[in-house]
Amino acid sequence: MHEKHTREDHHEGAVDAGDDGRSGGTTTIDRSVPHPSRDVELPEDQDSAQDFLRALGKLFKRARERAGLTQQEAAERLNFGVDLISAIERARRIPQEELLHAADDLFGADGMLTTVIPDLREAKKKVRTRHPAWFRLYATLESHCVELHSYTTMVIPGLLQTEAHVRALHEVRRPPLHSDVIEQRVAARIARQPLLLEPGSWPPPTMTFVVEESVLHRKLGGTEVHQEQLRHLLRVSALPWVELQVMPMKCADHPGLAGSFSILTPRGRPQVAYTEGHGRNELITDPERVRLMAGRYGSIRAQALTPRQSTTLIESLLEER
Template sequence: MNDLSDREEQPERPVEVDGTAYLFKALGKIIKVLREAAGLQQKELAARVHVGEDLVSSIERGVRTPQPDFLENADRALGAGGVLRAAIPEVREALKRARTRHPDWFRKFAEAEAQSVALHYYGVQAIPGLLQTEAYARAVFSHRRPVLDEQTIEKRVADRLARQAILDRWPAPTFSFVLEQALLERPTGGRAVHSVQLGRLLEVGRRRTVHLQVMPMDREEHPSLDSSFTLLRPKGRNEVAYTETYGHANIITDPEQVRIYSERYGIIRAQALTPHESLTLIEKMLGEP
């Protein structure tokens, strides 16, 4: 795992444009046409391929990546005659490219994340990338300073959404998220964007493979007030920690340092609301009964 410990602080290379985003948008439109031709609602297709309705909607809009298993199952469910299966090799290649098109300083983390069997995120400044909606991610990148050009923003958004494919992988990795309550209160992108983002947290947090917790603002003690961090366990390797500050990525492999972050995370989870309490809080914020 030593190859992950090299800190990369070089400037990002010029934007590299490829057809990945267009491929996913085109596939989404094809799936929608096939579904409507079959006389199915999104929730009916979702039931037939054993995924959530939100995933079908996101794939049809081109903002989530259709995994090979999804294309295989959807092809049968829609009677597509191999049309969707034919795209699987291109999708696999696109997913492989997605791991290498991130900024240089972020690339090693993205690769480790995609290979992990356990992922634990503690969020302080913003909702973690794996949980962000398209609009929330665009707001985050649009307000970054120095200002990014529109092409770079769109590429960053597409890359961030492509990372979320790991949420739909099977067998699923172990996921846990602890979010500071302040993140749920801050209306990043405006009230409408914020409301949809909270809905996304509910959708992901209700999955059997995910534990989502909120650290309430009234806690008097806190073991990690300095910054966000992530704990990853890539398949067949030791656990690593990851921190990021102003574009400077740091993947930590030293066992003692990783132990410290793991210990902090354990205490944070113990002090946070339970997953059920956390989802109830988010539901109340959305005005759900």
């Protein structure tokens, strides 16, 4: 019997954060990927990453000031939000490589900002350790996945959330979280998203998501935050490696009433499942249980709206103010 990992007080979606084996033939085992039924804990290494981000933020600020630009002016010229520029300089956000290239040109930094990009990639990996220790294994398996399938009943999947939406989720937590903890968990959640938005290898992981329609009606964080989240869902759904479906509220036959779960296939490792709800979370490695949940997910997808119908529904919600 394979091991089952269960931990308390974590809800990923709401408050935290060779051969790929898909096409037959011999599967190469990647030893750098942890084994889901053995590697329960991963080492912490967040201090060096945070120190690097602080240094990068200071470097970014210095280059901007030498160019004679305010944060607002830099944001407008770079076509990024001023809040993002401020957050980078305060080491609250990890800058995208695209932003560093553009800023280096705008500030006339002569490669000062782009030369650290390899170090930035390493820092991104280390930032994942901001998750609770018992969640790090799943986050690491996720970062090495070749397939990811997620069904959510109460929240938008964490990989699809905007920064403002993530923050709103943490701010409504009861009992409340300290502001520093919120910022750490927001950063940890956002640090997972390059897997979806900026895959480092080709082909990218295959990703499918099914979201309950009721989730899309909840204006968490207010109208503006909600509208931007819906627009982000449309952008993500246009990615060729992503399929987003909505489970309509009028669906009478519903195989997913037991709650949210994910099915994950790490590269060269056995498929696993992950469930969460009411502060209790479980990483499932038993092959038979995983097989049954994968079958359930197939039924859920079959009864949900098609990706095109789902996009149309989201667009109609955007028209409602």
